Amino acid sequence: MFDEDIYTTNDDDTDDFDYYVSYIRALEEEQVSRSDIVHELMDEFDIEAEEAVRVLKKYLAEKSGMDEDDEEEDDIVEDDDYGDGNSEN
Numbered sequence: 001m002f003d004e005d006i007y008t009t010n011d012d013d014t015d016d017f018d019y020y021v022s023y024i025r026a027l028e029e030e031q032v033s034r035s036d037i038v039h040e041l042m043d044e045f046d047i048e049a050e051e052a053v054r055v056l057k058k059y060l061a062e063k064s065g066m067d068e069d070d071e072e073e074d075d076i077v078e079d080d081d082y083g084d085g086n087s088e089n
Contacts, residue, residue, distance in 0.1 A: 020045065020055045 023044060027037050034056060041052040 016045075017055065017058070021059055024056065024059050 020041065023041065024037055027040055032040065038049065038052045038056055041047060041055060042049060045052075047055075
């Protein structure tokens with residue numbers, strides 16, 4: 001489903017990706033569709049459609065990974081107090 005190439009980056013690509021992410025987030029706040037985001041990336045950064053799609057896929061993959069991590073952290077509750085004054089110790 002995803003190209004393996006999108007996960008290999010050098011420093012310049014990482015810097016560019018940070019700019020892309022900022023721009024994509026701004027467009028998402030305006031509720032711009034994904035296809036329009038691709039067109040906006042192409043226009044704003046003067047990149048080809050294939051590159052814009054790859055950037056958006058990478059962004060979405062990282063975003064979904066971040067969302068899952070956030071949810072997992074919220075689910076973990078370390079509470080040794082049983083509410084009746086007793087604890088696990």
